[in-house]
Amino acid sequence: MDKRILVLNGPNLNLLGTRNPAVYGTDTLADVERVASTAAEAHGLATRFVQSNSEGALIDAIHAAREDCVGIVINPGAYTHTSIAIRDALEAVAMPFVEIHVSNVYAREEFRHRSYLSGLASCVIAGAGIQGYGFAVERLAAIV
Template sequence: MPTTVLILNGPNLNLLGRREPTVYGRETLDDIAMACRAHGDRLRLRVDFRQSNHEGELVDWIQQTHADVRGIILNAAAYTHTSIAIPDALRAVGLPTIEVHLSNIHARESYRHHSFIAPVARGSIIGLGSQGYLLALDALARMIADEQSGVGPIVSPVPT
């Protein structure tokens, strides 16, 4: 059974390509999904790429991870700054998670500077556009390989 990585995207990311292209770029979410799947293939990872505008659906998807899902890449979008339920779900499943943001949230409005996701993520990739997703895939592939070889996690698991 192939190793699966779940890539979750939050609200309004379905509008990429036409929503504030000076901030988020001109690529669509479908473009990013195709690039992630192709890169996942090169890394021998199956990429399950999803988007929802609904916080509860994102929580459900996190909770429904199964044995072949070995990591999560999450662009929670606006829920990064408002959701307690999403990081609680990430803690509950205990999978290595990498937070991704297309824009540099620290160079934007002050309410975007705080992330509820960051404390439960192994790392955050911020401000590198769609390239951040591919870098996150590289990092997860390394974490998974290290854990499979007995080296253990690159970084200590997040305390609960």
């Protein structure tokens, strides 16, 4: 496998499975990694997983992806609605990325309807639970 994708998860996604299961379900971050890995392997892609609650660490991971990745799956968590810096980093690395959200952000609070990333994304997936990570990998595989 010489092609790799970065699967990047932002703040509070380390709490999947226990944080507000009515909204996010009971699947864990380990389950997310299993879904994404399985989808990637089916297309001959390797994966690297990074989760951080820190905006700077997420940006550093995006920058590092330039070295050995062909695309990014990103669930930026609440940074979706606030981080121009993450948007700028994704624009700067100039590789395809898929924005993913476990919940349907458009069925939630108004402030969650605005994404700084969607305008740059190759695809946006929201509300498919962790299955959305598999969809995101499938889409990246089709692009790359």
